[in-house]
Amino acid sequence: MRKVLIVGAGQSGLQLALGLQAHGYDVTLMSNRTADEIRTGRVMSTQVMFHTALQHERDLQLGFWEQAAPRIEGLGVSVAGPEDPQGGPPRVVDWLGRLDGYAQSVDQRVKMAGWMETFAERGGQLIIHGAAVSDLDYFARAYDLVMVAAGKGELVAMFGRDAARSPYAEPQRALAVCYVHGLGPRPEHPGTEAVRCNLVPGVGELFVMPTLTTSGRADILFWEGVPGGPIDAFQGVRDPSEHLALTLGLMERFTPWEYARATKVELTDAGGALSGRYAPTVRHPVGRLPGGGVVLGVADVVVANDPITGQGSNSAAKCAASYLEAILARGTGPFDEVWMQQTFDRYWDIARHVTKWTNAMLAPPPEHVLNLIGAAGGAPAVADRIANGFDNPADFEHFFYEPRKAAAYLAEVAG
Template sequence: LAVAYVHGLGPRPEHPDFDAVRCNVVPGVGELFVMPTLTTGGRADILFWEGVPGGPLDVFQGVKDPSEHLALTLELMERFTPWEYARATKVELTDAGGTLAGRYAPTVRNPVGRLPGGGLVLGVADVVVANDPITGQGSNSASKCAAAYLAAIVEHGDRPFDEEWMRATFDRYWQTAQHVTKWTNAMLAPPPEHVLNLLGAAGQLQPAADRFANGFNDPADFENFFYDPERTNAYLASLTGA
């Protein structure tokens, strides 16, 4: 993962007056996300590379100088996403701390921890379900985890909050989180043909675009039209009448 916060990025040619997150998928290589943001210095944009480990984007380790980081980001944009690079020829970092690089291993952990003194703790959010940021589900999942735990606490009343309750409470959250994890891991893999067809169709068919976008709020719906080629094809056929 490699992030650069910049000023001076040009507008999207097709939507010059509309801010949006834009994802560029480079199969087998990784993704470039371009995201509008607000910083202490005002409006800015984020250039965010996510690279397959060991691949051509996995070159930021050991890069400490922010200017070198930005230059490397732009070099990779010119190579793999020249349409985005064309917007970025005049960018500069928002400040000397405007870069970040690192690695992130998706992990689902044991939700209950035991303290040295024997007490128990229940993990919350990405302490226990850590997904890759490719689908932007971190804050969504944390909010949904908090809501699920709160409901479990209120319903439990004055009974002991023991290990059995903790595990049952996590299992309640997992009913939501499992769909986030499945979708996120699927997006990390090279997209199969039916997914490429779905994304292509979403560029032409508003209902397909809306349903894919709404999956960010409810990833469980991807079971119905995303993972299985037959379901994907049936869904697209229902929109086109084919």
């Protein structure tokens, strides 16, 4: 029986651990927190899992919350016009695209704690310990394969930045998240659960997402602010109530149509607020240990994109599925550095589309992209295609990046 050590108990680490466990591998999982500490702690992220990522969970029979979580059937875009002192910025664009397969969001405190308990119940070895490089140097001698799925801390420093694939050296957005109860429906589609993307040119973006949290159904209010701008206002805010009040004040100023349904919201819990920032970075996949061993980086350890396109948990699920397939196909062969690079390259064929799209969305949109977003308001086919690109970002290659392809696509739809 081949022995595998996975450091990190997030979406990718746990999905890999449970997948390998189901195929008879001897799996050890290291986490710096217990399941109870995760469940009762602070929110860790936003997350909306689209169809392909959800299917990876279903394939491993891990969709434990699929019946309880809201079924997100659409994805909408609103664009704010110039700020009007008399009544707030009007919407110059507003549309809803329909998803071919529904999406869902489950608070990672719920999912990660539940999956961790399942891993232990199924006989997996769970070590609660914040791993250091020296720990991995020791463990590498006892395991056939060591993978690092913990995207923060000193372990990430083992994986060098790939400058050719990392155009941004600094954070491109300041991030602020609130989980709330009491949000009303969007009046344009009161019976449809949807992710709403509100774009405020030159200022930032507000995303609103239905979710399942520790206290039931809720919504996520997520600001992404251009650094130094009016949304970049959460540094130093420690009180969750102050965080929520600031979130709502910015909504009232920049997205009054969303604020109108948020006047009665309250935080889901004391841990329901989070803020921070990081630079989107692609890293080399092989980490070298002082004793000569090698470890493989997983998911956002090696490809960390800004959450502006909502791809973090989706990419983690796709990475875990790709790595699982590569490990199973390896059989009794060595998990050496060549295999590790090949395994990452296979995943990069998926991840490169996410990175290209995300980095494009962080920059001011060119005219042909504005034309696409505007056209979607009067052409449901365009709205649906953009919405479904969140599940399959590779499709954007065909109509999104080049003015010629965008014009040809719009002409085809019009015809």
